Amino acid sequence: xxxxxxxxxxxxxxxxxxxxxxxxxxxxxxxxxxxxxxxxxxxxxxxxxxxxxxxxxxxxxxxxxxxxxxxxxxxxxxxxxxxxxxxxxxxxxxxxxxxxxxxxxxxxxxxxxxxxxxxxxxxxxxxxxxxxxxxxxxxxxxxxxxxxxxxxxxxxxxxxxxxxxxxxxxxxxxxxxxxxxxxxxxxxxxxxxxxxxxxxxxxxxxxxxxxxxxxxxxxxxxxxxxxxxxxxxxxxxxxxxxxxxxxxxxxxxxxxxxxxxxxxxxxxxxxxxxxxxxxxxxxxxxxxxxxxxxxxxxxxxxxxxxxxx
Amino acid sequence: xxxxxxxxxxxxxxxxxxxxxxxxxxxxxxxxxxxxxxxxxxxxxxxxxxxxxxxxxxxxxxxxxxxxxxxxxxxxxxxxxxxxxxxxxxxxxxxxxxxxxxxxxxxxxxxxxxxxxxxxxxxxxxxxxxxxxxxxxxxxxxxxxxxxxxxxxxxxxxxxxxxxxxxxxxxxxxxxxxxxxxxxxxxxxxxxxxxxxxxxxxxxxxxxxxxxxxxxxxxxxxxxxxxxxxxxxxxxxxxxxxxxxxxxxxxxxxxxxxxxxxxxxxxxxxxxxxxxxxxxxxxxxxxxxxxxxxxxxxxxxxxxxxxxxxxxxxxxxxxxxxxxxxx
Numbered sequence: 001x002x003x004x005x006x007x008x009x010x011x012x013x014x015x016x017x018x019x020x021x022x023x024x025x026x027x028x029x030x031x032x033x034x035x036x037x038x039x040x041x042x043x044x045x046x047x048x049x050x051x052x053x054x055x056x057x058x059x060x061x062x063x064x065x066x067x068x069x070x071x072x073x074x075x076x077x078x079x080x081x082x083x084x085x086x087x088x089x090x091x092x093x094x095x096x097x098x099x100x101x102x103x104x105x106x107x108x109x110x111x112x113x114x115x116x117x118x119x120x121x122x123x124x125x126x127x128x129x130x131x132x133x134x135x136x137x138x139x140x141x142x143x144x145x146x147x148x149x150x151x152x153x154x155x156x157x158x159x160x161x162x163x164x165x166x167x168x169x170x171x172x173x174x175x176x177x178x179x180x181x182x183x184x185x186x187x188x189x190x191x192x193x194x195x196x197x198x199x200x201x202x203x204x205x206x207x208x209x210x211x212x213x214x215x216x217x218x219x220x221x222x223x224x225x226x227x228x229x230x231x232x233x234x235x236x237x238x239x240x241x242x243x244x245x246x247x248x249x250x251x252x253x254x255x256x257x258x259x260x261x262x263x264x265x266x267x268x269x270x271x272x273x274x275x276x277x278x279x280x281x282x283x284x285x286x287x288x289x290x291x292x293x294x295x296x297x298x299x300x301x302x303x304x305x306x307x308x309x
Numbered sequence: 310x311x312x313x314x315x316x317x318x319x320x321x322x323x324x325x326x327x328x329x330x331x332x333x334x335x336x337x338x339x340x341x342x343x344x345x346x347x348x349x350x351x352x353x354x355x356x357x358x359x360x361x362x363x364x365x366x367x368x369x370x371x372x373x374x375x376x377x378x379x380x381x382x383x384x385x386x387x388x389x390x391x392x393x394x395x396x397x398x399x400x401x402x403x404x405x406x407x408x409x410x411x412x413x414x415x416x417x418x419x420x421x422x423x424x425x426x427x428x429x430x431x432x433x434x435x436x437x438x439x440x441x442x443x444x445x446x447x448x449x450x451x452x453x454x455x456x457x458x459x460x461x462x463x464x465x466x467x468x469x470x471x472x473x474x475x476x477x478x479x480x481x482x483x484x485x486x487x488x489x490x491x492x493x494x495x496x497x498x499x500x501x502x503x504x505x506x507x508x509x510x511x512x513x514x515x516x517x518x519x520x521x522x523x524x525x526x527x528x529x530x531x532x533x534x535x536x537x538x539x540x541x542x543x544x545x546x547x548x549x550x551x552x553x554x555x556x557x558x559x560x561x562x563x564x565x566x567x568x569x570x571x572x573x574x575x576x577x578x579x580x581x582x583x584x585x586x587x588x589x590x591x592x593x594x595x596x597x598x599x600x601x602x603x604x605x606x607x608x609x610x611x612x613x614x615x616x617x618x619x620x621x622x623x624x625x626x627x628x629x630x631x632x633x634x635x636x
Binding site: 011014015016018019022023026027137138140141142143144145146149150153157243246247249250253264265268269271276280283284287288 | 467468470471472474475476478479482483484486487563567570571574575577590594597598601604608611612613615616619620623
């Protein structure tokens, strides 16, 4: 197990370096000058531009730029964004908000996805199962920004059950509606995954044995079927955390959540290269670590899986 | 007729047919034994087609996709109104349904129905060509990695991981803001960018499918008969690993349509002059509270289109996966 963890960790390094190199290359090296773009329609002030280029190491060859950037990541000295604020402070402001949103979405999709999936699986082929299956397909089919607008319009504006937009503090209460929107698509996946897994396990020998022993239906379902069915679901949820954090751009835009996606989108539109690269780097890191976590979780949950070979 | 001639006559027929078991009509199991000897051997695809024809999910999604494709090819058949921005009358701004304009007007005074009809083409084009590109590129990477293994696999798998770590929309947003792409935003730029960030999934699926098939008996047999490695990959391994690729590609097509409309909606996809559902939803967003219809109809069209591809993928998965069918 220890060698497996070490091996997986070593595999992360090239992925992390490659992904950051790719983003760094995309932001800073393709034709077009981010510094010149800062001046907008005004003529470029060469002295200011040269100073900015030196500040962001843009006057160095590409590979040196990238290495300097890596150094700044590992010393937590991310420099300043174009308006002069330390990027580390900006990240410290926006990441907790998105983390809260993503965790809320995760709780929503886990609780409801597993509950509906379990019931549908136990009643395979019945009316509830069919309805839930079709409903989940529809949820997967509707783009997240359409869902966002529909829920914002009907629940937030027409019915007034939840706040249609989020305040600057982004409290848990504010984030309920955005979290549901963010988690809806994954909710449908969790539901289908749980359902398939439950159906597979219902016919397993140990379930028949448990029933034959005279265990109550409640105990058979909760202990024997559900626990074993949750293995693939838990791994999906783990990997989804990274996806939710990176995929919150649209949701945060609709509900005006002051989080990572919103900040990233503004940074992209205004051409703030250093901020874009910093945010994407943290997102890639979260994605890589949550995937590693999932692999370890998998081995821990299912002792049948051995990673020694 | 002598007994002799009778015997010889019987003998010749026996030799021709070569019965190894009793004649069908002589056994008590004739009902179960009744196998059509002259029928063609059924293939995975034949079985799948038989299965699909009976699935309502497949029939519905196929008809809907056909309808969407026809609308995108010949939008003029469905609406004679010119819905381009220049032709719209501002006097119609936010107007409700009127004679000849069943879905009302947008804030710019454009006919909502005509815009929905004419917006179909960009979505279908982006979805279709991105999927083709992704299947070609991801398929080649995945097939080479899975088939040759060793260092080629290690290298290509890491490359796939790198692109996988960047979500589709995130990567596309970063790339679309580059001055090169921002200057000429067309359907084809979007296709290119979505291919760059969309191929890893197909690559992984293909790699897995190829690894499963590459050591199958029929591949070993082909290789022993002297078929070259590359030729056996093309002729024997790939055709037998197509099923999961087709399923994932069908579902991805829907995802790419969503990605296009999301980017257009964010204002960094297709330029506003191009008619697209994403652009229409973005334009209608401002007046959502006073006039939600111009947002609702393109959103419905978009959702139905995406839904039909996802449903088709779902039906194909059921038909092509014999393991799942047994349950």
